[in-house]
Amino acid sequence: MSSGITFSADATQPSSRYLHIDITVSAPFTAKKMIMRFPRWVPGSYFMREPLQYVDSIEVKDHQKTSLHWNRIDVDGLEIQIPKDCKEISIQYRVLCFEMTVRSNHMDESHLHLMPPFTWWLPESGIDVQRMDEIHTVKLYVPKDWSISTQIPGKNGEYFADGRDELLDGIMEANPNRELSWIVNGCNHRMKWWDAGGFKIEEDRLNLLIEDLTKIIEEHHALFGIPEWKDYLAVFHFTENNRGGLEHLRSQTSMMPRKCLQQGYEDDYNQLLSLFSHEYLHQWNVKRLKPKEFIPYDLQKEVHTDLLWWFEGGTSWLGDMICLRSGAWDFEVWCKDWKKKLERHFSGNGMHKESLCASSHDAWIHLYRPNPYARESRISYYLEGELVFFCLDAELRYRSKGLHGVDDLMVELYKEHGTIGNRDGIDYKDIRIKLTSMKGGRLLGKWLDRAVREQIPPDISRAMTLFGLKIHANEEKKVGWFGLRTTKKEGRIMVSSFEDGSPARAELMPQDEIIAVDGSRILETKQLQAYAKNHIGGKANFIISRQGVIQSKTVEILEKPQNPTVVSNDGNKLWKRAIASKI
Template identity: 30%
Template sequence: MVSKSPRYSICPADPAGHNFVVSILIPDPAPEQMFWLPAWIPGSYMVRDFARHIIGLQATDNTGAHIELEQLDKQTWRAHHTNTSVLKLTYQVYAWDLSVRTAFLDQSRAFFNGSSVFLAVKGREQDPCLVHIAPPAEPVDGVWRVATALPALTVDPYGFGEYQAESYDALIDHPVEISDHQPGTFHVNNVPHQIVLSGRHNADTDRLQNDLQKICQQHINFWQIPAPMDQYVFMTAVVGSGAGGLEHRASTALMASRNDLPYRGMKDTTSGYRNYLSLCSHEYFHTWNVKRLKPRRFIPYQLDKESYTELLWWFEGITSYYDDLGVVRAGCMSAEHYLEALAQTFTRVHRGVGRTKQSMAESSFNAWTKFYQQDENAANAIVSYYSKGALFALYLDLSIRQRTQGRQSLDDLVRAVWQTHSTDGVPERGIPVVAAQVIACDLSDVFALGLYDTEDLPLAPLLAEFGVQMIWGTPRNLQQPGGQSTQLKSDALCLGVRFEQHPLGAKVAVVHTDSPAHKAGISAGDIIIAIDQLQTDAARIDAQLARYQAGDKINIHLFRRDELREHHATLAVGAQTTCVLSLHDRYKVSLWLEIDA
């Protein structure tokens, strides 16, 4: 570090009011020094305008005298001064977003991503940065400790003190968790890994540590290169319900339900715990695939505006394939449970007709305005580059294995893309080019269908060759986006909607195109209160519909806003969009999953 480095300081000064206090000292500022804050955070492709949470921005010189600040746009400011050796900025940041993307502060915990709290000094983004993390200024719950992958300089036993970052880009890529937690530590290839659980829980941390160690070892072995970080931190906000994660270069910020964590005495894995392990696996795989290997258009990040790429199918879809696959290869998930999770992915994709209207390349490119800003019509208009991307990765993997008689797999292509483009970024149409160079079969038809077409991927015959049978059935209704075998019916009647609970009845969340509900004029937001003059709600509507036959007409009473309306629907058998995968040949499945039979 040099004396002219920008020096940041952040303090959780007002937990009750959810306000951080931030200051920045800039030695030798430019005469018209400018400052800016990112509009989005890498990994979450939506403009979020973090600057709207900045309060009371002020500037002073080295004598403490006020310096005029001019705001140039929603996230950029300029300081006018004549001659000062040090410029100081001070401001507050309102932090009340319980997510992994921004900042949060109350009496129970503090959390922030640098992109939402630290202004960048224009022209000095490549300079090293010093950061002082101060303890809370008011009483809080328990004894707070700092957890972060930021390199520490001088800190106390609780982690408060001085940290450093090699640049502004590095500064905002190390989230910070401050709370009353007891971190667990394990090592993988001599790299220390921390597990931080913030929030009330009774998790079996020994089991969690053991499982995560296996998963991390699996991913490091997969990439066949030394781990690209000196340390790694899994930081999880434990909540009543919710899930999510965001990758960083040496850590991940996660959110999980306390019921999804393992508990002492738990013999088998629960579905919630498997989902949590897959989330951890997903974000850890990102350490390579998007944090270091990036789309070329992301080098460097343009954080003041959208950065468009068609490649999110690779960086999220491929990662979504390897998250569950990494867990099963690590021995933390059975083959049967893996197929159950894969079937749910098929179901999520096939329950939306948007898959027939938007290609994966289009889904990636329009993430900013469509995927990250979904409305009630999203299922009819878009497809997820996460879910369908995972299915395309499966299609690509099985196609390679089949066409090369098992000599190569998607693993070989992923590692080849890393070797080819980890330093200069992946060109927009670069993946098929690498595949043509390193895979001993022609995959042009696979890429054309998977990336630029909207036809369903022909995975059933491929899965059959690898010992898995695919069965499709009709869901009873669409309350849940996933699919379980207990929901599988061959001829169940369906209105073609997804419901939410509501005190008055069954609230319509989604109406699927060309469904009976669509043809009857039912819309998202409507609250269905009666079918054929009998009261209904989301819990009982299945049983009521089961008493009818296809072609029957029913009378539906509903509220649209505060108006009572009457609609007439003709019932039909629902589309076969619920998938079940059954294991028929364990040996063939073990060859594909690369696990012991």
């Protein structure tokens, strides 16, 4: 049934960077005032974005085009006076669309990426609130040579979103590029791409990409079953450097540097496959199987869950395992990626200060608000969550004699809590109960409590041993090390942060510019690394600029910590079974 609310966006003047919005709400009204709220954050990105900052030129009219009185309330509200016998209220405004990320509106002469929580005011009161669960009409007007891709059913600029969540989840991408489509297991898959600089992507690269995506999709279906929803849209944005991904019910927006589709950048291409797999997996894990706290999403205030390690760490782990199982990645690619992850893991020691549950809960003020010292006291529930999944998978496979792994646990939870008619969401207890009821999982409840609720690092070497994977340090001989992270800004090398145990931490500060070391001008980060490498046990004189004042600092050159990050064999039967295709 129609909600009687139409959400229209006019993108026919894209170079203005403004979307012109008209939301019409038809009678009946249930009060003398209608309160509208503008979303403050976007599901999947835990930060108060306040997209209302991009809205201006608000006008409110009735069915006779008479202006109605309104005023702004709170940080996110609009209060509209409803006259007697009013048949319709139309709210019009402009939205500036210049933030180029996967979670925001972006429009220029070449495309529109429409993110609903950055676009629509939503009625909160003044109408029967049940209407928000009915079918909303969404209209989008675009330049003649553009075509629109969206997960919302409909065509030719007119779409029908079934309820509030579908409306808020239904991203739209419009640009002149042709939408590509192909069928996998009876499900239509579509791809709509856009390049931020107008670069033309070679057809054969796109075909190769579709071939690999198909392998990944088939592997997901083999694990979770063929989806009852029969349509999926992948929106790809290619940029110079920006990257990111965001999941939706039947679509994703993934952003990668364009070189990922150019010859000679295989690592970047593999990261694109990994990103796609991660966002694709979210269809099951977070968009349907959800934390209890997210049902329904309250986009007006921060909503906390202790389970982001499950929904992000687990998705990262399984997304990449599926790349490997499907053959889109080979074992060598997995090892290379694993090495990078372990290097990141060993470069910090936040796991002694923050548990995975705490990191999840505080995502709003920690992961999404990093500082140069974050590595010392905070962890990423993506990275550390993934490592815990790897370890838990090894334990479960070992204890069940290879019968099942954590992917099977995720599937079980999805079937019980994530399927249609049974979307009640999960909490920690649900995961624990399901895990301990699985064969081999009986004693893993306490293991899990320790791994995600306590401040201890995961025992990666035990998990590697269970899988028969040998691991050793990268460096063949001892080398020197400053433990410094730097960035290059306008040709200057600036201190950005310190690795765990860095000898430079007490002497230097973030934002110090490193001018010279032991008399040699420093113009590249690799000069610093090379100097430290060959002067183990010595001391180096740093000439820096701190807040514009030249200073001299002495920094010891310590031995670089040797951490096991390199996999040197191909594992035992248990591992082979874990990475075997399920098709």
